[in-house]
Amino acid sequence: MYDKxxxxxxxxxxxxxxxxxxxDRHLVHEGTxxxxxxxxxxxxxxxxxxxxTFAVMDHSVPTKNRELPIVDDSARLQYCAExxxxxxxxxxxxxxxxxxxxxxxxxxxxGMTIVCGDSHTSTHGAFGALAxxxxxxxxxxxxxxxxxxxxxxxxxxxxxxxxxxxxxxxKDLILALIGKIGISGGTGHVIEYAGExxxxxxxxxxxxxxxxxxxxxxxxxxxxPDQTTxxxxxxxxxxxxxxxxxxxxxxxxxxxxxxxxxxxxxxELDATQIAPQVTWGTNPGMVTSVTERVPxxxxxxxxxxxxxxxxxxxxxxxxxxxxxxxxPVDRVFIGSCTNSRLEDLRAVARLVRGKHIAPTLxxxxxxxxxxxxxxxxxxxxxxxxxxxxxxxxxxAGCSMCIGMNDDVLPPGERSASxxxxxxxxxxxxxxxxxxxxxxxxxxxxxAGHFVDVRELGVDVTE
Amino acid sequence: xxxxSKHTGLVMPLDRVNVDTDQMVPxxxxxxxxRQGFGRNLFYDWRYLPGExxxxxxxxxxxxxxxxxxxxxxxxFGCGSSREHAPWALLDYGFRVIIAPSFADIFxxxxxxxGILPITLADAQVDEPFRRAEATEGYQLTxxxxxxxxxxxxxxxxxxxxxxxxxxxxxxxxxxxxxxxKQEPDITAYEQRHHPQANLYQAVDFTQ
Numbered sequence: 001m002y003d004k005x006x007x008x009x010x011x012x013x014x015x016x017x018x019x020x021x022x023x024d025r026h027l028v029h030e031g032t033x034x035x036x037x038x039x040x041x042x043x044x045x046x047x048x049x050x051x052x053t054f055a056v057m058d059h060s061v062p063t064k065n066r067e068l069p070i071v072d073d074s075a076r077l078q079y080c081a082e083x084x085x086x087x088x089x090x091x092x093x094x095x096x097x098x099x100x101x102x103x104x105x106x107x108x109x110x111g112m113t114i115v116c117g118d119s120h121t122s123t124h125g126a127f128g129a130l131a132x133x134x135x136x137x138x139x140x141x142x143x144x145x146x147x148x149x150x151x152x153x154x155x156x157x158x159x160x161x162x163x164x165x166x167x168x169x170x171k172d173l174i175l176a177l178i179g180k181i182g183i184s185g186g187t188g189h190v191i192e193y194a195g196e197x198x199x200x201x202x203x204x205x206x207x208x209x210x211x212x213x214x215x216x217x218x219x220x221x222x223x224x225p226d227q228t229t230x231x232x233x234x235x236x237x238x239x240x241x242x243x244x245x246x247x248x249x250x251x252x253x254x255x256x257x258x259x260x261x262x263x264x265x266x267x268e269l270d271a272t273q274i275a276p277q278v279t280w281g282t283n284p285g286m287v288t289s290v291t292e293r294v295p296x297x298x299x300x301x302x303x304x305x306x307x308x309x310x311x312x313x314x315x316x317x318x319x320x321x322x323x324x325x326x327x328p329v330d331r332v333f334i335g336s337c338t339n340s341r342l343e344d345l346r347a348v349a350r351l352v353r354g355k356h357i358a359p360t361l362x363x364x365x366x367x368x369x370x371x372x373x374x375x376x377x378x379x380x381x382x383x384x385x386x387x388x389x390x391x392x393x394x395x396a397g398c399s400m401c402i403g404m405n406d407d408v409l410p411p412g413e414r415s416a417s418x419x420x421x422x423x424x425x426x427x428x429x430x431x432x433x434x435x436x437x438x439x440x441x442x443x444x445x446x447a448g449h450f451v452d453v454r455e456l457g458v459d460v461t462e
Numbered sequence: 463x464x465x466x467s468k469h470t471g472l473v474m475p476l477d478r479v480n481v482d483t484d485q486m487v488p489x490x491x492x493x494x495x496x497r498q499g500f501g502r503n504l505f506y507d508w509r510y511l512p513g514e515x516x517x518x519x520x521x522x523x524x525x526x527x528x529x530x531x532x533x534x535x536x537x538x539f540g541c542g543s544s545r546e547h548a549p550w551a552l553l554d555y556g557f558r559v560i561i562a563p564s565f566a567d568i569f570x571x572x573x574x575x576x577g578i579l580p581i582t583l584a585d586a587q588v589d590e591p592f593r594r595a596e597a598t599e600g601y602q603l604t605x606x607x608x609x610x611x612x613x614x615x616x617x618x619x620x621x622x623x624x625x626x627x628x629x630x631x632x633x634x635x636x637x638x639x640x641x642x643x644k645q646e647p648d649i650t651a652y653e654q655r656h657h658p659q660a661n662l663y664q665a666v667d668f669t670q
Contacts, residue, residue, distance in 0.1 A: 008656075012648045017627050020645060022652050025660065032545055034495050045639070048649075052660050060493065107660065119544040119568060133568055135546035136497075137575035145642045146658075147649055151625070183480060184538040187567055217541065219567050237664050283480055283541075304479045304536060311478075404489045423484045423542060425507045 001224055001257045002155050002190045005130040009113050011147055018149040025107055026052060026142045027116035028085070029098045030077050031059035031404070036117070036140035037079035048146045050084040054107060057090050058097045060404040063367050063394035066090060083143075096370020096396040099123040099337040103207065104372055106236025110225035110252040115142055120337045120420065121220075122213040126206035127233070128225035128255050130190070133214065154264040156189040156218065160197035162272035167454035169347075170205035171339060171418070171437035173197065174212040175277035175287045177269060183285040186218030189265060192257060193223050197271040202461065203232040204343035211338045212420050215284040224256035276453050278324050279422045279435040281312035286422075288324065290440070290452045296320035315424055316432050317412075325450050327434070330413040332357070332364040332445040333427070334391075334438055336401035339418035340369030342376055343461065344438040349382040351442045351458045357390035358448030364391045365407065367399040391445070403428045416444040464577040465635030469558050470604040471531030475595040476521060481535060482542035483569060487551045500547055501554030526599045534591055534603075535562040540569025549576045559605045561612065563588050574628050577635060579605055581612060581622045590618060607633060 012020040026049075033055075040047065047053060055077055080087040088095045094105065099120055102108045108124040114131035115121060117139040124131035134148070142148055160173060178185075191213050198206065206223045213221025223229075230249050233239050240248060275289035286309070288295065297309035297320065313320065318327070334340070334348055345368060357364045366386050368374035374396055377383055383393045400407040401419035403426070409415050411430030418441050419426075422433035436444065439460060443453045491503045508520045516523040533552065539562040540548060549572045552560070558578060563585040565573075573580040594614065595601045604613050607629060613619040631638060642649075 011652045012645050020642060020648065022649070022656070022658065024658050031492055032547075035497050035546075038495065043639070045643075049658070052658060054660075117544060117546075119542065133544040135544055135549075135568060135572035135575060137546060137572065141639050141642065144639050145645075145649060147642055147645075149638060149642065183541060184564060184566070187538070187564065214542075217538070217566065235664075237662055238660055239663065240661070241663050283482070308479050402489050404492060421482075421484070421542060423482045425488055426484055429488070429507055 001128060001192055001222060001255055002130060002153070004255055005111055005113065006152060008111070018151050020147050021113060021150050023115050023142050023146055023148060024052065024112040025054070025102070025114040026146070027098050027102055027114065027121070028053060028055040028139070029059055029116070029118060030057050032117035032136050033139050034077070034079070036136050036143055037083070039140045040143050041079070045144045047083040047085065047143045052146060053085045053143065055080045055085050056088040056095060056098050056101055059398045059402060061090050061397040062405050063397050063399050063407055066395055093371055096372065097337045097340065097398055099211065100340060100369030100373065103127065103203070104236070104370055106233055106239035109233065109239065110229060111255050115148065119214045120211050122218070123207050123211040123337055125210040125213065125220050125222035126203060127229055128222055128252065130220055130222065132219040153190045153219065154188050156186060156191045156265040156267065157263040158191050158193050159195040159266070159268045160193070160271045161195050161268060162197060162270055164197050164200070164271050165274070165454070166459040167439065168274055168276060169437040169439060169460040170201055170208040172274055172277045173271060174209045175279070175284065175435065176274045177267070178212065178216045178284050179277070179287040180269065181216055181267060183215060183283050184217040186213065186216040189218050191216070191218045191221040192263070193221060198223055199226060202343055203228060204341040205460070207341065208338055212284065215420055225252045276437060276440050278440065278450055280316065280318060280324070281309065282315055282422055282424050284420065284422060284435060286312055287435070290324050290450060292324055294318045294320055294322045294324065325452065328360065328414070328449045329416045329434070329444050330362045331409055331415045332361065332441050333367070333400040333415055333417040333419065334365065334441050335367030335369065335399050336419035337369065337398070338420045339438045340367060340373065342373050344418070345373065345377050345382050346380070347458070347460050348438050348442040349385045350462070351439050351456065352389040352391070352446060353385050355389055355446050357445045360448040361445060362413065364445045365394060365400060366391045367394045367407070368396050370396045400427050402426070409433070416441045416450065463575070463635045463637070466558055466577055466579050466632050467608060468604065468606045469531070469579070470602055471558065472527065472529055473532045473534050473591065473595040473601050473603050474521060474527040474530035475534040475592050477536060477592065479536040480538045480541055483540055483545050483548040484542055486548040487545060492545060492547060497550050499554060500551035501556070504551040504555045529556065531556050531558050532603050532605065533557045533560045534588065534595055535560060536588070537563045537585070539565050541566035544568045546572045546575070549573050549578050553578055561588065561591070561603070574631055577632065579607060579632055581605060583612065583620055583622055587620050594618070
């Protein structure tokens, strides 16, 4: 599938030089792109295809008190108007996290090349698109030329076999994979996720998996488009209608990898054996099952890994041998481009309905991925259930995943977070992050510590 | 972009695997609107104690490594966020060469856009300069890009591999946007063949 998309986007190929490939969608946000626009302007260049470029405010927007003016961010995407780029600003009904609104608007479609100055652009691969994060210089390159110079990646096939057990979510599947291959296991590769476990997943769940490809080192992750994909897309604002749509679907059907296609690397996981996952360290590969204990650094063979584990446990203030379920949490964050979609919020609401967050908890935040997700959730009454359970119901943005706004985890505090990175200081200086699925985070909020969500009999979908 | 050909400089060893770009430039500094001035915030949380007091235990603050321009690192350097602020900060601080057993993809790419030479050596090869940098004050390495070699004054010498095109970009300090713009006829031809477009088929329903 990667090769098919690559080949259909080659603009120019010269031996000994990187290939020039065409970019179908360029998504822009206020975090890493202002310098690129400044570069374009300084060089007296134009934006080649403003109509294929879409901008949104997400990284640093406040998630409460939005009626107050934002002090320092208003100027960040001023260039959009200047260059004729469609912008979804903070007050727009379609505003949200860039990787949530792209699919939601139908901008993301199978077979496309999609880039954004954000490593979690891999999310869009869930639709059978080639989507990857780029640096600011490359953002500038795409603005000016609508193309990128790229070398072909290697390919990795990850197959999940068997049926996903109840209570085990797509977040657990991807964390288990990263635990297995390590955070650089996918470096230089584009991952294709396959197997019956994957084909049974909803689009929301597939996006969670592709989103975290980068945490395994792979710039892109993809899932072959199928009926689930087409049903999700039909009727979305940027998706053609009627006959035109069916013509497109016919084209999309040719995208999946051919039978017997060759991959540079293959990995297989048995989904039936995967338990809910919890990270214990300071990168997403430092992860274990909720039924396990905090590992002993001496159990790692590689001396560098041993050192890293010692350092991580010191930072996380955890003792080897502690059962994961005995770790208390101070705050819970449900949100981010990984897990802030409607399916995630529905599952959380089902779990917390009629319950209340633990008195020991300092705060529990739910930050919908987009204002559309927020509106739909409110239509279904999810906000009421969550509020009654003691959760704060916020407006859409990246929020505490990156802590560029006021939503930060204070020093020394421990979170159960549905985001994607547990790096040192990621959610705030000195903060301690445990990555989990939305229902695992919700269960931890109720109990005040991690619990095996399978014991509660709540699944990800109804 | 400043070209780089042969560079000799003081070596700073950073003995940690999986150093992510969040550590190089924490989020609070991503709001700047220019590419300059990030050097003082490089490795901010590791480098400073509360009140921006330099942390004497962090290697960057050791007096012997002041003025270092060659960064010796461990595996998977630059993983995580795509923020180009990371190479901007490294460059602004004074690093022109980074040597590691492996780099994360996006970070590796970003280095070439900013005149930083990332050199990949085998794990075992990296161990030796680590030992020497820690043992000898003032230890320097020379990165010779035309000949693809890293060497020191004591006779240590390693060959490294690098893509020919990327090598040329660094040697000549090429503006790759300018290069691509020269391919304008090819880009236009592609657009005429494929008609890339993004039509809004339905005014977006705000309450959907």
